[in-house]
Amino acid sequence: MKVLYEDNHIIVINKAAGEIVQGDKSGDECLCDTLKRYLKEKYNKPGNVFIGLPHRLDRPVSGIVIFAKTSKALERLNAMFRNNSVKKIYWAITKERPARSEAQLSHWILRNEKQNKSYAYNKEVKESKQAILTYRHIAASQNYNLLEVELKTGRHHQIRCQLSAIGCPIKGDLKYGAKRSNPDGSISLHARRVEFIHPVSKETINITAPVPNDALWRSFEENSTL
Numbered sequence: 001m002k003v004l005y006e007d008n009h010i011i012v013i014n015k016a017a018g019e020i021v022q023g024d025k026s027g028d029e030c031l032c033d034t035l036k037r038y039l040k041e042k043y044n045k046p047g048n049v050f051i052g053l054p055h056r057l058d059r060p061v062s063g064i065v066i067f068a069k070t071s072k073a074l075e076r077l078n079a080m081f082r083n084n085s086v087k088k089i090y091w092a093i094t095k096e097r098p099a100r101s102e103a104q105l106s107h108w109i110l111r112n113e114k115q116n117k118s119y120a121y122n123k124e125v126k127e128s129k130q131a132i133l134t135y136r137h138i139a140a141s142q143n144y145n146l147l148e149v150e151l152k153t154g155r156h157h158q159i160r161c162q163l164s165a166i167g168c169p170i171k172g173d174l175k176y177g178a179k180r181s182n183p184d185g186s187i188s189l190h191a192r193r194v195e196f197i198h199p200v201s202k203e204t205i206n207i208t209a210p211v212p213n214d215a216l217w218r219s220f221e222e223n224s225t226l
Contacts, residue, residue, distance in 0.1 A: 001013060001019075001031065001034055001035070001038065002014040002016075004064065004207050004209060005205070005207050007198075007201075008069065008070070008200075009068065009069055009070050009072070009073035009198070009199065009200045009201075010066060010067065010068055010069060010073055010077070010198070010199070011035065011039075011066075011067050011069055012064060012065070012066050012067070012194075012207055013031060013035070013064070013065050013067065014062070014063065014064065014209040014210065015031060015057055015061075015062055015063060015064070015065045015191075016062055016212070017059075017060050017061060017062040017184065017185070017186030017187070017212060018059060018060065018184065018185060018186065019031055019059070020059050021053065021056045021057055021059075021065055022053060022056065031065065031067075032051050032053060032067070035051050035067055036048075036049040036051050039051070039069070050068075050069065050070065050071065051067050051068070051069065052067065052068035052069075052070075052071065052073070052074030052077075053065075053067060053068070053074075054066060054067075054068060054074060054077035054078045054080070054081050055077075055081050055086075055154070057191055058157065058160075058187075058189075060172070060173075060185060060186045060187045060189075061186075061187060061189045061190070061191065062186065062189075062190045062191070062209075062211075062212050063090070063189075063190040063191025063192060063209045064191040064192070064193070064194050064207060064209045065191070066086075066194065068199075070200075072199070072200065073199045073200055076199035076200070077199050080196060080197075080199065081154065084152060084153065084154070085196065085197070086194060086195075086196040087150070087193075087194060087195040087196065088150065088151045088154075088191065088193075088194055089148060089149070089150055089191075089192050089193040089194070090148075090149040090150075090151065090159055090189060090190060090191055090192055091146060091147070091148060091149070091189075091190045091192045091211070091220070092135075092146070092147045092149055092159060092163060092170050092188065092189050092190075093144050093145070093146055093147075093170065093171040093188035093189075093216065093217070093220070094144065094145050094147060094163060094168040094169065094170060094171060094188075095143070095144060095145075095168075095169075095171060095178070095179070096145070096167055096168045096169075097137065097140065097145045097168070098135070098137060098145075098147070098166055098167075098168050099166070099167075101136065101137045102134070102135060102136040102137065103134070103135060104132065104133070104134045104152075105131075105132070105133050105134070105135065105162045105165075105166065106130065106131070106132045107120035107121060107122065107130075107131050107161075107162055107165060108120070108121045108122070108123060108124045108125055108128035108129065108130055108131070109121075109128055109129055109130075109131040109155045109156070109158065109161055109162075110125055110127060110128040110129075111155075111156045111157075117157065117161075117175060117176075118155065118156045118157045118158070118160075118161040119161070120161050120162055120164070120165035129153075129155055130153065131153050131155040131158045131161070131162060132152035132153050133149055133150060133151050133152055133153075133158065133159060133162055134149070134150045134152065135147045135148065135149045135150075135163075136148045138224055139220050139223055139224050141216065141219060141220070144171060144216065145168075146220045146224065147163070147168070148192075149163075157175075157176070159189060160173055160175070160176045160187070160189065161176060163176075164176035164177045170187050170188055170189050171187065171188035172185075172186055172187040172188050173187040173188075173189075186212070188216075188217070190209070190211055190212065190217070191209060192208060192209055192211075193206070193207065193208045193209070194206075194207050195207075
């Protein structure tokens with residue numbers, strides 16, 4: 001667990017691919033529990049430790065996760081994520097290069113709970129939700145492309161689903177059309193940067209998460225100007 005930022009109200013973690021944010025049926029330890037133990041030991045806290053979760057990252061995705069250490073911060077962060085007032089920048093590695101170097105994508109996304117998968121439509125269908133993101137092609141290697149993605153909405157598997165819909169599934173993401181899995185079971189999607197107004201102090205917080213310790217990721221990070 002790598003702490004990127006911490007104060008009295010929030011703590012920001014650089015999640016590794018494979019770690020789970022909240023407990024699930026796997027029974028594996030989740031980041032919420034790891035954080036509670038970390039805070040209990042670090043500050044010698046008696047009793048239960050409060051940790052609130054205003055947003056999530058899929059298990060195979062790496063990068064920034066923001067946690068609240070106080071109920072006041074959680075309530076305000078929840079509202080900020082609901083209102084899309086947290087700027088969220090992701091990096092995605094794809095095999096295919098998009099037809100346009102930069103664009104806004106708008107789809108209607110329908111989540112299938114049973115399959116734990118989302119489907120993108122070009123027009124509204126029953127129970128679908130509008131999903132909007134922008135992307136820019138920012139680097140290329142011999143075999144892969146790096147896209148910088150900014151989420152404008154927060155839908156289930158949104159980036160994975162929308163990039164797949166334009167013929168650019170994320171490297172390793174078998175569920176959304178990648179040809180091969182990554183050896184470690186990850187998908188090559190990284191929550192790279194967040195910018196937001198601190199829920200209590202009102203300062204501007206800008207945090208960047210180093211990429212996973214992987215040769216392709218490191219090469220893109222070293223050669224990118226962003």
